[in-house]
Amino acid sequence: MGKKMMGFSAWFLLVLGLVFLVVSNNSVNADTEATCLDCVVNFLNFCRPYLVGKAATPDVNCCIGLSNTVGGITKPKTRKDICECLHYYAVLDGDKPDRAKQVLKHCNIEFPVPLAPSADDCKNIH
Structure with a gap:
């Protein structure tokens, strides 16, 4: 029984470590500018x-x-690039602009770029 518990604990710690690694690698901080892929x-x-x-x-993961x-997303060029990326995917996937505006309210987050921007929104980012 003791070996099984110890084996389970080691396995659990390994999985927990992997989850932490994936989550920490997917976050973007101020030292690194975000990309469309991010x-x-x-x-x-x-x-x-x-x-x-x-x-x-919206899903909690959203x-x-x-x-x-x-x-x-700290630099003007990054904001413009992210805006163009979001515009591309919004058009491609058929996002509903009213829902995109509500995501930030649901998540209680301020985001420096519109989530379903028009092409004009992106041109006006400086």
Whole structure:
């Protein structure tokens, strides 16, 4: 019985360590500017069901991903690049602009770029 418990504990710690590693590697901080890929991996995949109208509320992972990405959007060029990325995916996936505006309220997060921006929104970012 003791060996089984010890084996389970080691396995549990290994899994916990891997989860921590994945979460910490997916977050973007102020030392590293965010990329379009960061947006797709960190939150767009999780926000998509809500943004297209298939879910009543955003998934908690959507909010976590937004929170993990916001620290890496500090420079005007990054804001413009992220805006263009979000615009591309919003058009491609058929995001509903009213839902995109509500994500930030649901998640209680301030994000430096509109989540379903128009092309004009991106042109006006400086």
